[in-house]
Amino acid sequence: MNYNLTKMKKQVKTGKRINLAILLLIIHGLTAFAQRGLTLEQSLKVAEDNSPAMKRTRLNLIRSQENLNAQNAALKSNFSLSVNPLSYRQDRSFNDLISAWNTTKTTESYGVFTVSQPILLTDARVSLLNKFGYVDSYSEYSNNTNKGFSNSLSLNLSQPIFTYNRTRLQLKELQLAHENAQLNYAIQLLSLERQVTISFYNVYQKQQSLEIDRQAYENMQKSYEIIKNKVDAGLSAREEIFQAELNLASSKSSFENSQVSFENAKDEFKILIGISLYDDLLVLPNIEVDTVGIDVAFAIDQGLANRMEIRQSQINLETSQFDLITTKALNEFKGQLDLSVGLFGDNENLGNLYENPTDNESVSLSLTIPLWDWGERKSRIKASEASIESSKISLEEEQNDIILNIRQVCRNLINLKNQIEIARQNVNNAQLTYDLNLEKYRNGDLTGMDLNIYQNQLSQQQISYTNSLISYKLELLNLKIQTLYDFEKNVPVTPVKTL
Secondary structure, three states, X not given: OHHHHHHHHHHHHHHHHHHHHXXXXXXXXXXXXXXXXXXXXXXXXXXXXXXXXHHHHHHHHHHHHHHHHHHHHHOOOEEEXXXXXXXXXXXXXXXXXXXXXXXXXXXXEEEEEEEXXXXXXXXXXXXXXXXXXXXXXXXXXXXEEEEEEEEEEEEEEEEEEOOOOHHHHHHHHHHHHHHHHHHHHXXXXXXXXXXXXXXXXXXXXXXXXXXXXXXXHHHHHHHHHHHHHHHHOOOOOOXXXXXXXXXXXXXXXXXXXXXXXHHHHHHHHHHHHOOOOOOOEEEOOOOOOOOOOOOHHHHHHHHHHHOHHHHHHHHHHHHHHHHHHHHHOOOOOEEEEEEEEEEEEEEOOHHHOOOOOEEEEEEEEEEEOOOOOOOHHHHHHHHHHHHHHHHHHHHHHHHHHHHHHHHHHHHHHHHHHHHHHHHHHHHHHHHHHHHHHHHHHHOOOOOHHHHHHHHHHHHHHHHHHHHHHHHHHHHHHHHHHHHOEEOOOOEEOOOOOOO
16 A cells, blocks of 8 residues: 555656646747747848858859959969979980990989969069989999089079960959959849848738738627627517628638738748748838939939949950950960070089089070961951940940839839828728728617628728838839939948958
8 A cells, every 4th residue: 555655656746747847848839939020121131141042142252252362362472392302213225326225323302492473464474493402323334423412593584475464364354253243242132132021021911911800800709799789689680690690700711811821921931031930920010101202313323323233234245355355366476485594503512512603594485376277266256246246235225224114113103102192091081981880880770791891991991001001112122222222311322242
Protein backbone atom coordinates (compact mmCIF):
# COMPACT_ATOMS: atom_id res chain seq x y z
CA MET A 1 0.00 0.00 0.00
CA ASN A 2 2.81 2.38 0.89
CA TYR A 3 4.52 1.40 -2.33
CA ASN A 4 1.47 2.35 -4.41
CA LEU A 5 1.14 5.64 -2.53
CA THR A 6 4.80 6.49 -3.18
CA LYS A 7 4.38 5.57 -6.82
CA MET A 8 1.32 7.82 -7.12
CA LYS A 9 3.23 10.74 -5.57
CA LYS A 10 6.06 10.28 -8.06
CA GLN A 11 3.56 10.24 -10.93
CA VAL A 12 1.93 13.45 -9.64
CA LYS A 13 5.36 15.16 -9.42
CA THR A 14 6.27 13.94 -12.87
CA GLY A 15 2.95 15.19 -14.21
CA LYS A 16 3.55 18.60 -12.63
CA ARG A 17 6.97 18.80 -14.24
CA ILE A 18 5.50 17.85 -17.63
CA ASN A 19 2.72 20.42 -17.26
CA LEU A 20 5.28 23.05 -16.29
CA ALA A 21 7.42 22.18 -19.32
CA ILE A 22 4.38 22.37 -21.60
CA LEU A 23 3.46 25.75 -20.09
CA LEU A 24 6.97 27.07 -20.69
CA LEU A 25 6.88 25.83 -24.29
CA ILE A 26 3.53 27.56 -24.84
CA ILE A 27 4.85 30.83 -23.39
CA HIS A 28 7.98 30.55 -25.55
CA GLY A 29 5.85 29.86 -28.60
CA LEU A 30 3.64 32.84 -27.92
CA THR A 31 6.73 35.02 -27.54
CA ALA A 32 8.32 33.65 -30.72
CA PHE A 33 5.19 34.29 -32.74
CA ALA A 34 4.53 37.72 -31.27
CA GLN A 35 3.12 40.11 -33.84
CA ARG A 36 5.64 42.47 -35.37
CA GLY A 37 4.64 45.94 -36.54
CA LEU A 38 6.37 47.24 -39.67
CA THR A 39 6.23 50.68 -41.21
CA LEU A 40 6.90 51.15 -44.91
CA GLU A 41 10.37 52.59 -44.21
CA GLN A 42 11.26 49.62 -41.99
CA SER A 43 10.00 47.21 -44.63
CA LEU A 44 12.16 48.84 -47.30
CA LYS A 45 15.22 48.60 -45.05
CA VAL A 46 14.58 44.93 -44.33
CA ALA A 47 14.04 44.21 -48.02
CA GLU A 48 17.24 46.01 -49.04
CA ASP A 49 19.24 43.84 -46.62
CA ASN A 50 17.48 40.51 -47.14
CA SER A 51 15.91 40.45 -50.60
CA PRO A 52 17.54 37.74 -52.82
CA ALA A 53 17.43 40.05 -55.85
CA MET A 54 19.24 42.80 -53.95
CA LYS A 55 21.83 40.33 -52.65
CA ARG A 56 22.67 39.25 -56.22
CA THR A 57 22.85 42.85 -57.43
CA ARG A 58 25.03 43.80 -54.46
CA LEU A 59 27.43 40.94 -55.21
CA ASN A 60 27.64 42.07 -58.84
CA LEU A 61 28.48 45.58 -57.64
CA ILE A 62 31.18 44.20 -55.34
CA ARG A 63 32.63 42.16 -58.22
CA SER A 64 32.87 45.20 -60.52
CA GLN A 65 34.40 47.29 -57.73
CA GLU A 66 37.06 44.67 -57.01
CA ASN A 67 37.86 44.30 -60.72
CA LEU A 68 38.39 48.05 -60.91
CA ASN A 69 40.52 47.98 -57.74
CA ALA A 70 42.63 45.19 -59.23
CA GLN A 71 43.18 47.14 -62.46
CA ASN A 72 44.20 50.27 -60.55
CA ALA A 73 46.60 48.17 -58.49
CA ALA A 74 48.05 46.70 -61.69
CA LEU A 75 49.00 50.22 -62.82
CA LYS A 76 51.40 50.53 -59.90
CA SER A 77 54.93 49.14 -59.73
CA ASN A 78 55.10 45.38 -59.54
CA PHE A 79 57.92 43.78 -57.55
CA SER A 80 58.82 40.14 -58.06
CA LEU A 81 61.65 37.81 -57.11
CA SER A 82 62.37 34.57 -58.93
CA VAL A 83 64.86 32.18 -57.29
CA ASN A 84 66.49 29.05 -58.72
CA PRO A 85 68.47 27.59 -55.78
CA LEU A 86 70.11 24.76 -57.70
CA SER A 87 70.25 23.61 -61.30
CA TYR A 88 72.50 20.81 -62.58
CA ARG A 89 72.80 19.88 -66.23
CA GLN A 90 75.06 17.29 -68.00
CA ASP A 91 74.92 17.26 -71.78
CA ARG A 92 76.82 15.50 -74.56
CA SER A 93 76.34 16.95 -78.01
CA PHE A 94 78.14 17.31 -81.32
CA ASN A 95 80.00 20.58 -81.59
CA ASP A 96 80.21 21.80 -85.19
CA LEU A 97 83.02 24.22 -84.37
CA ILE A 98 85.46 21.50 -83.36
CA SER A 99 83.78 18.68 -85.31
CA ALA A 100 83.74 16.44 -82.28
CA TRP A 101 81.46 15.24 -79.51
CA ASN A 102 81.76 17.26 -76.38
CA THR A 103 80.44 16.74 -72.84
CA THR A 104 79.57 19.64 -70.58
CA LYS A 105 78.57 19.70 -66.93
CA THR A 106 77.01 22.80 -65.43
CA THR A 107 75.87 23.58 -61.89
CA GLU A 108 74.05 26.87 -61.55
CA SER A 109 72.24 28.92 -58.92
CA TYR A 110 70.66 32.32 -59.55
CA GLY A 111 67.90 34.73 -58.67
CA VAL A 112 66.12 37.45 -60.65
CA PHE A 113 64.67 40.59 -59.06
CA THR A 114 62.27 42.53 -61.28
CA VAL A 115 60.51 45.87 -60.93
CA SER A 116 57.92 46.49 -63.64
CA GLN A 117 55.98 49.73 -64.11
CA PRO A 118 53.25 50.20 -66.74
CA ILE A 119 52.90 53.71 -68.18
CA LEU A 120 49.23 54.60 -68.54
CA LEU A 121 49.91 57.69 -70.68
CA THR A 122 51.67 55.86 -73.54
CA ASP A 123 50.82 52.18 -72.87
CA ALA A 124 54.54 51.48 -72.43
CA ARG A 125 56.17 49.28 -69.82
CA VAL A 126 59.42 50.08 -68.02
CA SER A 127 61.19 47.30 -66.17
CA LEU A 128 64.34 47.02 -64.10
CA LEU A 129 65.92 43.54 -63.96
CA ASN A 130 68.78 42.33 -61.86
CA LYS A 131 70.02 38.74 -62.24
CA PHE A 132 72.61 37.50 -59.78
CA GLY A 133 74.00 33.98 -59.92
CA TYR A 134 76.81 31.49 -59.44
CA VAL A 135 77.99 29.06 -62.17
CA ASP A 136 80.29 26.00 -62.00
CA SER A 137 80.82 24.71 -65.57
CA TYR A 138 83.12 21.97 -66.97
CA SER A 139 83.84 21.30 -70.67
CA GLU A 140 85.44 18.05 -71.85
CA TYR A 141 86.89 19.72 -74.97
CA SER A 142 88.92 22.28 -73.07
CA ASN A 143 89.25 20.12 -69.98
CA ASN A 144 88.64 23.26 -68.04
CA THR A 145 86.33 24.21 -65.18
CA ASN A 146 84.98 27.72 -64.93
CA LYS A 147 83.58 28.95 -61.62
CA GLY A 148 82.42 32.38 -60.64
CA PHE A 149 79.71 34.89 -59.76
CA SER A 150 77.84 37.04 -62.26
CA ASN A 151 75.41 39.93 -62.08
CA SER A 152 73.36 41.51 -64.87
CA LEU A 153 71.53 44.78 -64.29
CA SER A 154 69.34 46.18 -67.08
CA LEU A 155 66.69 48.85 -67.66
CA ASN A 156 64.17 48.00 -70.38
CA LEU A 157 61.50 49.94 -72.21
CA SER A 158 58.81 48.38 -74.36
CA GLN A 159 56.65 50.87 -76.26
CA PRO A 160 53.86 49.97 -78.73
CA ILE A 161 53.58 52.45 -81.60
CA PHE A 162 51.04 53.18 -84.35
CA THR A 163 48.21 51.60 -82.32
CA TYR A 164 45.69 52.49 -79.59
CA ASN A 165 46.41 52.59 -75.87
CA ARG A 166 45.18 49.21 -74.65
CA THR A 167 45.89 49.88 -70.97
CA ARG A 168 43.87 53.10 -70.92
CA LEU A 169 41.00 51.48 -72.83
CA GLN A 170 40.86 48.52 -70.44
CA LEU A 171 40.80 50.83 -67.44
CA LYS A 172 38.03 52.94 -68.97
CA GLU A 173 35.97 49.82 -69.73
CA LEU A 174 36.24 48.66 -66.11
CA GLN A 175 35.29 52.13 -64.86
CA LEU A 176 32.20 52.14 -67.04
CA ALA A 177 31.36 48.57 -65.99
CA HIS A 178 31.52 49.62 -62.34
CA GLU A 179 29.41 52.70 -62.98
CA ASN A 180 26.90 50.53 -64.79
CA ALA A 181 26.84 48.11 -61.83
CA GLN A 182 26.16 51.05 -59.50
CA LEU A 183 23.31 52.16 -61.76
CA ASN A 184 21.91 48.62 -61.86
CA TYR A 185 22.01 48.48 -58.07
CA ALA A 186 20.19 51.81 -57.81
CA ILE A 187 17.61 50.81 -60.42
CA GLN A 188 17.05 47.48 -58.66
CA LEU A 189 16.68 49.37 -55.37
CA LEU A 190 14.02 51.65 -56.86
CA SER A 191 12.27 48.67 -58.42
CA LEU A 192 12.33 46.91 -55.06
CA GLU A 193 10.92 50.03 -53.41
CA ARG A 194 8.04 49.97 -55.84
CA GLN A 195 7.41 46.23 -55.36
CA VAL A 196 7.61 46.46 -51.58
CA THR A 197 5.36 49.53 -51.49
CA ILE A 198 2.73 47.85 -53.67
CA SER A 199 2.87 44.67 -51.60
CA PHE A 200 2.87 46.70 -48.35
CA TYR A 201 -0.28 48.56 -49.32
CA ASN A 202 -1.81 45.35 -50.63
CA VAL A 203 -1.40 43.90 -47.14
CA TYR A 204 -2.88 47.09 -45.74
CA GLN A 205 -5.84 46.86 -48.12
CA LYS A 206 -6.47 43.28 -47.00
CA GLN A 207 -6.02 44.41 -43.41
CA GLN A 208 -8.57 47.20 -43.89
CA SER A 209 -10.95 44.91 -45.74
CA LEU A 210 -10.72 42.49 -42.82
CA GLU A 211 -11.49 45.31 -40.36
CA ILE A 212 -14.40 46.56 -42.49
CA ASP A 213 -15.82 43.03 -42.82
CA ARG A 214 -15.37 42.56 -39.07
CA GLN A 215 -17.34 45.73 -38.40
CA ALA A 216 -19.99 44.62 -40.91
CA TYR A 217 -20.18 41.25 -39.19
CA GLU A 218 -20.57 42.90 -35.78
CA ASN A 219 -23.25 45.22 -37.17
CA MET A 220 -25.03 42.24 -38.67
CA GLN A 221 -24.89 40.43 -35.32
CA LYS A 222 -26.51 43.44 -33.67
CA SER A 223 -29.23 43.64 -36.33
CA TYR A 224 -29.78 39.91 -35.96
CA GLU A 225 -30.31 40.33 -32.21
CA ILE A 226 -32.75 43.18 -32.88
CA ILE A 227 -34.89 41.18 -35.32
CA LYS A 228 -34.68 38.07 -33.14
CA ASN A 229 -36.03 39.97 -30.17
CA LYS A 230 -38.82 41.41 -32.33
CA VAL A 231 -39.78 38.02 -33.71
CA ASP A 232 -39.72 36.48 -30.22
CA ALA A 233 -41.95 39.31 -29.04
CA GLY A 234 -44.32 38.81 -31.97
CA LEU A 235 -43.59 42.27 -33.38
CA SER A 236 -42.20 41.01 -36.70
CA ALA A 237 -43.02 38.19 -39.06
CA ARG A 238 -41.24 34.87 -38.65
CA GLU A 239 -39.75 35.21 -42.16
CA GLU A 240 -37.62 38.14 -41.01
CA ILE A 241 -35.49 35.89 -38.80
CA PHE A 242 -34.70 33.64 -41.77
CA GLN A 243 -33.43 36.58 -43.82
CA ALA A 244 -31.46 37.87 -40.80
CA GLU A 245 -29.81 34.46 -40.36
CA LEU A 246 -28.90 34.42 -44.04
CA ASN A 247 -27.44 37.92 -43.83
CA LEU A 248 -25.46 36.98 -40.73
CA ALA A 249 -24.07 33.85 -42.39
CA SER A 250 -23.09 35.82 -45.51
CA SER A 251 -21.39 38.48 -43.39
CA LYS A 252 -19.49 35.82 -41.44
CA SER A 253 -18.38 34.15 -44.68
CA SER A 254 -17.11 37.48 -46.03
CA PHE A 255 -15.23 38.05 -42.77
CA GLU A 256 -13.59 34.62 -42.94
CA ASN A 257 -12.67 35.10 -46.61
CA SER A 258 -11.02 38.40 -45.71
CA GLN A 259 -9.00 36.62 -43.02
CA VAL A 260 -7.72 34.11 -45.60
CA SER A 261 -6.84 36.87 -48.10
CA PHE A 262 -5.06 38.84 -45.39
CA GLU A 263 -2.91 35.88 -44.33
CA ASN A 264 -2.02 35.07 -47.95
CA ALA A 265 -1.02 38.68 -48.63
CA LYS A 266 1.18 38.71 -45.51
CA ASP A 267 2.98 35.53 -46.61
CA GLU A 268 3.72 36.98 -50.05
CA PHE A 269 4.98 40.18 -48.42
CA LYS A 270 7.28 38.21 -46.10
CA ILE A 271 8.83 36.36 -49.03
CA LEU A 272 9.38 39.63 -50.91
CA ILE A 273 11.21 41.43 -48.09
CA GLY A 274 13.07 38.31 -46.97
CA ILE A 275 11.76 37.52 -43.48
CA SER A 276 10.62 34.21 -42.01
CA LEU A 277 7.17 32.96 -42.91
CA TYR A 278 6.70 32.09 -39.24
CA ASP A 279 7.00 35.74 -38.17
CA ASP A 280 3.64 37.39 -37.71
CA LEU A 281 3.42 41.01 -38.74
CA LEU A 282 1.11 43.96 -38.92
CA VAL A 283 1.72 46.79 -41.38
CA LEU A 284 1.64 50.31 -39.97
CA PRO A 285 1.14 52.66 -42.91
CA ASN A 286 0.93 56.42 -42.98
CA ILE A 287 -2.16 56.59 -45.13
CA GLU A 288 -2.64 60.33 -44.82
CA VAL A 289 -2.28 62.06 -48.19
CA ASP A 290 -1.26 65.65 -48.81
CA THR A 291 -1.86 66.25 -52.48
CA VAL A 292 0.96 68.20 -54.13
CA GLY A 293 1.09 70.40 -57.17
CA ILE A 294 3.32 69.17 -59.97
CA ASP A 295 5.07 71.35 -62.54
CA VAL A 296 5.18 69.05 -65.57
CA ALA A 297 8.04 70.91 -67.27
CA PHE A 298 10.13 70.78 -64.09
CA ALA A 299 9.37 67.07 -63.68
CA ILE A 300 10.48 66.33 -67.25
CA ASP A 301 13.70 68.31 -66.79
CA GLN A 302 14.46 66.34 -63.62
CA GLY A 303 13.79 63.05 -65.38
CA LEU A 304 16.00 63.83 -68.37
CA ALA A 305 18.79 65.11 -66.13
CA ASN A 306 18.77 62.34 -63.51
CA ARG A 307 17.34 59.13 -64.92
CA MET A 308 19.90 56.36 -64.68
CA GLU A 309 18.61 54.56 -67.75
CA ILE A 310 19.82 57.50 -69.86
CA ARG A 311 23.29 57.20 -68.37
CA GLN A 312 23.21 53.45 -69.02
CA SER A 313 22.35 54.12 -72.67
CA GLN A 314 25.27 56.55 -72.83
CA ILE A 315 27.54 53.89 -71.34
CA ASN A 316 26.36 51.42 -73.96
CA LEU A 317 27.17 54.02 -76.63
CA GLU A 318 30.67 54.55 -75.21
CA THR A 319 31.22 50.80 -75.01
CA SER A 320 30.19 50.46 -78.65
CA GLN A 321 32.75 53.12 -79.55
CA PHE A 322 35.42 51.16 -77.65
CA ASP A 323 34.44 48.10 -79.66
CA LEU A 324 34.97 50.14 -82.83
CA ILE A 325 38.47 51.12 -81.67
CA THR A 326 39.29 47.47 -81.00
CA THR A 327 37.85 46.42 -84.34
CA LYS A 328 39.90 48.99 -86.23
CA ALA A 329 43.01 47.49 -84.63
CA LEU A 330 42.28 44.18 -86.38
CA ASN A 331 44.96 43.52 -89.02
CA GLU A 332 46.32 47.02 -88.42
CA PHE A 333 49.71 48.49 -89.20
CA LYS A 334 51.50 48.68 -85.86
CA GLY A 335 54.95 48.54 -84.34
CA GLN A 336 56.93 47.79 -81.22
CA LEU A 337 59.98 49.71 -79.97
CA ASP A 338 62.19 47.98 -77.39
CA LEU A 339 65.13 49.67 -75.67
CA SER A 340 67.50 48.14 -73.15
CA VAL A 341 70.62 49.42 -71.33
CA GLY A 342 72.52 47.40 -68.78
CA LEU A 343 75.69 46.50 -67.03
CA PHE A 344 77.18 42.98 -66.74
CA GLY A 345 79.97 41.79 -64.51
CA ASP A 346 81.45 38.40 -63.62
CA ASN A 347 84.35 37.23 -61.46
CA GLU A 348 85.39 34.29 -59.35
CA ASN A 349 85.46 36.58 -56.33
CA LEU A 350 82.24 38.23 -55.29
CA GLY A 351 84.02 41.40 -54.21
CA ASN A 352 85.54 41.88 -57.69
CA LEU A 353 82.29 41.31 -59.53
CA TYR A 354 82.40 44.62 -61.42
CA GLU A 355 86.15 44.83 -61.79
CA ASN A 356 85.83 44.63 -65.58
CA PRO A 357 82.16 45.44 -66.31
CA THR A 358 80.58 45.15 -69.72
CA ASP A 359 77.98 47.55 -71.08
CA ASN A 360 74.94 45.90 -72.68
CA GLU A 361 72.69 47.93 -74.98
CA SER A 362 70.02 46.92 -77.45
CA VAL A 363 67.53 48.71 -79.68
CA SER A 364 64.81 46.88 -81.58
CA LEU A 365 62.05 48.16 -83.83
CA SER A 366 59.52 45.69 -85.19
CA LEU A 367 56.64 46.46 -87.56
CA THR A 368 53.55 44.47 -88.45
CA ILE A 369 52.36 45.29 -91.96
CA PRO A 370 49.03 43.79 -93.07
CA LEU A 371 48.84 42.91 -96.74
CA TRP A 372 45.46 41.39 -97.57
CA ASP A 373 42.64 40.21 -95.29
CA TRP A 374 39.88 39.67 -97.91
CA GLY A 375 37.80 42.55 -96.49
CA GLU A 376 37.48 41.16 -92.95
CA ARG A 377 38.55 44.37 -91.20
CA LYS A 378 36.32 46.57 -93.35
CA SER A 379 33.23 44.42 -92.69
CA ARG A 380 33.82 44.26 -88.96
CA ILE A 381 34.22 48.05 -88.81
CA LYS A 382 30.88 48.50 -90.59
CA ALA A 383 29.25 46.11 -88.12
CA SER A 384 30.64 48.11 -85.18
CA GLU A 385 29.46 51.39 -86.72
CA ALA A 386 25.98 49.91 -87.12
CA SER A 387 26.04 48.96 -83.43
CA ILE A 388 26.93 52.56 -82.51
CA GLU A 389 24.03 53.92 -84.54
CA SER A 390 21.71 51.44 -82.84
CA SER A 391 22.91 52.65 -79.44
CA LYS A 392 22.19 56.26 -80.45
CA ILE A 393 18.65 55.32 -81.47
CA SER A 394 18.14 53.51 -78.15
CA LEU A 395 19.26 56.64 -76.30
CA GLU A 396 16.74 58.79 -78.16
CA GLU A 397 13.97 56.25 -77.50
CA GLU A 398 14.81 56.19 -73.81
CA GLN A 399 14.52 59.97 -73.61
CA ASN A 400 11.16 59.96 -75.39
CA ASP A 401 9.85 57.17 -73.13
CA ILE A 402 10.84 59.17 -70.06
CA ILE A 403 9.02 62.27 -71.28
CA LEU A 404 5.93 60.22 -72.19
CA ASN A 405 5.79 58.38 -68.84
CA ILE A 406 6.22 61.55 -66.78
CA ARG A 407 3.43 63.31 -68.67
CA GLN A 408 1.11 60.34 -68.12
CA VAL A 409 1.91 60.14 -64.40
CA CYS A 410 1.21 63.85 -63.94
CA ARG A 411 -2.18 63.48 -65.63
CA ASN A 412 -2.98 60.44 -63.47
CA LEU A 413 -2.17 62.36 -60.29
CA ILE A 414 -4.67 65.10 -61.16
CA ASN A 415 -7.34 62.47 -61.83
CA LEU A 416 -6.56 60.56 -58.63
CA LYS A 417 -6.73 63.75 -56.59
CA ASN A 418 -10.29 64.27 -57.80
CA GLN A 419 -11.15 60.64 -57.07
CA ILE A 420 -9.99 61.00 -53.46
CA GLU A 421 -12.37 63.91 -52.87
CA ILE A 422 -15.25 62.01 -54.47
CA ALA A 423 -14.50 58.84 -52.48
CA ARG A 424 -14.32 60.79 -49.21
CA GLN A 425 -17.73 62.35 -49.85
CA ASN A 426 -19.16 58.96 -50.82
CA VAL A 427 -18.04 57.48 -47.49
CA ASN A 428 -19.69 60.33 -45.57
CA ASN A 429 -22.91 59.91 -47.53
CA ALA A 430 -22.90 56.12 -47.16
CA GLN A 431 -22.31 56.40 -43.39
CA LEU A 432 -25.19 58.85 -42.98
CA THR A 433 -27.43 56.69 -45.14
CA TYR A 434 -26.60 53.57 -43.14
CA ASP A 435 -27.19 55.32 -39.78
CA LEU A 436 -30.61 56.58 -40.95
CA ASN A 437 -31.70 53.20 -42.27
CA LEU A 438 -30.39 51.41 -39.16
CA GLU A 439 -32.79 53.58 -37.13
CA LYS A 440 -35.61 52.65 -39.52
CA TYR A 441 -34.67 49.01 -39.08
CA ARG A 442 -34.86 49.33 -35.30
CA ASN A 443 -38.32 50.90 -35.66
CA GLY A 444 -39.51 48.14 -37.94
CA ASP A 445 -39.79 50.33 -41.03
CA LEU A 446 -37.04 48.48 -42.99
CA THR A 447 -36.40 44.84 -43.74
CA GLY A 448 -33.14 43.04 -42.96
CA MET A 449 -32.48 42.52 -46.67
CA ASP A 450 -32.65 46.26 -47.31
CA LEU A 451 -30.37 47.02 -44.34
CA ASN A 452 -27.83 44.52 -45.69
CA ILE A 453 -27.75 46.45 -48.95
CA TYR A 454 -26.89 49.70 -47.13
CA GLN A 455 -24.24 47.91 -45.07
CA ASN A 456 -22.60 46.57 -48.22
CA GLN A 457 -22.70 50.02 -49.79
CA LEU A 458 -20.94 51.50 -46.76
CA SER A 459 -18.27 48.78 -46.82
CA GLN A 460 -17.65 49.27 -50.53
CA GLN A 461 -17.33 53.04 -50.19
CA GLN A 462 -14.87 52.65 -47.31
CA ILE A 463 -12.76 50.25 -49.36
CA SER A 464 -12.93 52.55 -52.39
CA TYR A 465 -11.73 55.49 -50.32
CA THR A 466 -8.79 53.50 -48.95
CA ASN A 467 -7.92 52.32 -52.46
CA SER A 468 -8.00 55.88 -53.84
CA LEU A 469 -5.55 57.03 -51.15
CA ILE A 470 -3.22 54.12 -51.86
CA SER A 471 -3.42 54.68 -55.62
CA TYR A 472 -2.40 58.30 -55.16
CA LYS A 473 0.55 57.34 -52.96
CA LEU A 474 1.70 54.70 -55.46
CA GLU A 475 1.47 57.18 -58.33
CA LEU A 476 3.52 59.70 -56.34
CA LEU A 477 6.11 56.96 -55.85
CA ASN A 478 5.99 56.26 -59.58
CA LEU A 479 6.66 59.93 -60.28
CA LYS A 480 9.61 59.86 -57.87
CA ILE A 481 11.04 56.86 -59.71
CA GLN A 482 10.42 58.47 -63.11
CA THR A 483 12.06 61.79 -62.18
CA LEU A 484 14.38 60.86 -59.28
CA TYR A 485 12.83 63.80 -57.43
CA ASP A 486 10.66 63.60 -54.31
CA PHE A 487 7.85 66.10 -54.85
CA GLU A 488 6.44 65.49 -51.35
CA LYS A 489 9.70 66.60 -49.71
CA ASN A 490 10.92 68.79 -52.62
CA VAL A 491 14.34 67.14 -52.63
CA PRO A 492 16.22 65.19 -55.35
CA VAL A 493 16.70 61.45 -54.97
CA THR A 494 20.24 60.08 -55.11
CA PRO A 495 19.94 56.28 -55.03
CA VAL A 496 23.41 55.44 -56.44
CA LYS A 497 25.54 53.97 -53.66
CA THR A 498 29.15 52.88 -53.38
CA LEU A 499 29.66 49.77 -51.27
